[in-house]
Amino acid sequence: MATDVTATGGGAILHRTENGDLRDLVARAAHGEVGAQEALLTHLRPMIVRYCRGRLGRSPAADFAADDAAQEVLLAVLHALPRYRDEGRPFEAFVFGIAAHKVADVQRAAFRTAIPTADVPDGVDLALGPEERALQSGDSHMVRMLLDRLPENLRELLVLRVAVGLSAEETGRALGMTPGAVRVAQHRALSRLRIYAAEEVTA
Amino acid sequence: MKDTRDPRDMKDSDRDFLAVQEDALLVDILATREDLSAFADDHIAQVLGSYAADVDEGLELVVNAQLPEAPRPLTQDQGDTSPRRSARFLIAATTAVVLVGTSGVAAAVTGDPLSPFRSVVKVVSGGGHTPTADPGRISEELPDPASTKAEVALMLNEAKQALKDGDVEKAQRLLDELAADAQIGDGLSPGLEARIDKMQDDVDKSAGGQGGHDGQGGQDTDKPGQGDPQDDKTKHDNQGNTSHPEKPGQGDEKPTKPGQDTKGNGSDGGSDGSQSGSGSSKDPTGSKDKDRAKNDGNGSGKQDDTGTGGKPAGNQSGGGQVKGRPDRGPDKPDKGTKAGEPAKEPKADSGTKGQLVS
Numbered sequence: 001m002a003t004d005v006t007a008t009g010g011g012a013i014l015h016r017t018e019n020g021d022l023r024d025l026v027a028r029a030a031h032g033e034v035g036a037q038e039a040l041l042t043h044l045r046p047m048i049v050r051y052c053r054g055r056l057g058r059s060p061a062a063d064f065a066a067d068d069a070a071q072e073v074l075l076a077v078l079h080a081l082p083r084y085r086d087e088g089r090p091f092e093a094f095v096f097g098i099a100a101h102k103v104a105d106v107q108r109a110a111f112r113t114a115i116p117t118a119d120v121p122d123g124v125d126l127a128l129g130p131e132e133r134a135l136q137s138g139d140s141h142m143v144r145m146l147l148d149r150l151p152e153n154l155r156e157l158l159v160l161r162v163a164v165g166l167s168a169e170e171t172g173r174a175l176g177m178t179p180g181a182v183r184v185a186q187h188r189a190l191s192r193l194r195i196y197a198a199e200e201v202t203a
Numbered sequence: 204m205k206d207t208r209d210p211r212d213m214k215d216s217d218r219d220f221l222a223v224q225e226d227a228l229l230v231d232i233l234a235t236r237e238d239l240s241a242f243a244d245d246h247i248a249q250v251l252g253s254y255a256a257d258v259d260e261g262l263e264l265v266v267n268a269q270l271p272e273a274p275r276p277l278t279q280d281q282g283d284t285s286p287r288r289s290a291r292f293l294i295a296a297t298t299a300v301v302l303v304g305t306s307g308v309a310a311a312v313t314g315d316p317l318s319p320f321r322s323v324v325k326v327v328s329g330g331g332h333t334p335t336a337d338p339g340r341i342s343e344e345l346p347d348p349a350s351t352k353a354e355v356a357l358m359l360n361e362a363k364q365a366l367k368d369g370d371v372e373k374a375q376r377l378l379d380e381l382a383a384d385a386q387i388g389d390g391l392s393p394g395l396e397a398r399i400d401k402m403q404d405d406v407d408k409s410a411g412g413q414g415g416h417d418g419q420g421g422q423d424t425d426k427p428g429q430g431d432p433q434d435d436k437t438k439h440d441n442q443g444n445t446s447h448p449e450k451p452g453q454g455d456e457k458p459t460k461p462g463q464d465t466k467g468n469g470s471d472g473g474s475d476g477s478q479s480g481s482g483s484s485k486d487p488t489g490s491k492d493k494d495r496a497k498n499d500g501n502g503s504g505k506q507d508d509t510g511t512g513g514k515p516a517g518n519q520s521g522g523g524q525v526k527g528r529p530d531r532g533p534d535k536p537d538k539g540t541k542a543g544e545p546a547k548e549p550k551a552d553s554g555t556k557g558q559l560v561s
Binding site for chain 2: 046049050053054057067070139140142143144158161162163164165166167168183184186187190191193194197
């Protein structure tokens, strides 16, 4: 399995796996090979966490909810592996289909659950300060609001491309689209976001 | 990277294609988390950059976090360093040492290593009256002293009543049964033993009083229809020998209880034909009784049970039946000897507890 780990300024970790190797890895994991299952989950985990965070946000109330949702997605994938049959549909589509359902479950449950209060950290917090965090959260909150106004297919595409960090080819495989269609669709989604943002500023 | 061409010189399709290219480049930069300085004037590019940064914040900690190992099974040995484990071991060892020591001392003193625990078992089992899973087994292992004493007292009362009614034989039989029951004899209190001795003396007195008329002192022969006239003759021949055969029906059908004849062992050797046996069971040497029997051997057939110097030596009987309180000691021979049956082999030294002097 060829895995490329790319670290950028934001500390992001991007995993790239060649499609052929991923198929072989999925096949071995589906047959119950423990090592393959571990490697597959290791490969999927960053993407799933990003997806859940991109969909659920990182507000104090939803921070742990996104990570918990990612864990639930990975468990669901692991349990569904023995029943997975490669019928030509990309495995990413299978995984993000599960993730989308889990995120929807979390969003429904978020309205009914209590909000836990985070403990005071013992060490020095090197993360963003309150002002920066407020600005960032403000931008993130505004993006999520704009994304919520997009049609589902366009929102999913932008989440996969921007939040998860998938390439056009990977996003196309996950959504059953060609890379060109992905590029055209993301252009259409960004155009709508600009229109919505202008409306927000005007409002 | 923006297209530097003048938009007025571009067709719509070209303009759309360039926008798609431009947005594709923007999204690729966002996806790879690269620098967005080229899109500094694009507001939506900045907010999407903030969105991507917000998603990635703390992601390394989450992704690289090691999953905790599965907890070890509870049954797995935690090692011997635990203070609680050491304390348990110490308590168990101390308890075992105390139990073994107690049992050992009890075994040395009483011969029964379980004797210290019988009272505990009795208390735990509700005073010995609570039914257990196997009551027969428990009662066999742990005889109830209270019931034993009650049984002995009942038999003594019956013997007393029989003696009062003149049924000496029955009283003697009851005493014999008491003596035969080794289990009863082992755990009797001194008071009960004294009562048994006293009852035995009374029986012997009665028997002596009945049998003294003919000089044989045997209570059997005084029973109507049991005595044989020939027997009287035999007893009056001054042979002093009590081992002459008796005829059937002389009341000798009672089997001698174990150890009965070890103390009241009739021995001939007297000179006047009177039979005076002392069955003192308390004098181990029997010397007093022996001497006294010799001195009192006047042929009168009176019993010599004055009892001076210890337990009364009142076990005299005619017909060779010398009844003393049976020995309950470990040496209880001659099971098959009939009560009232003369000793078949008179022993010269049989008067350890009493002897017949003729």
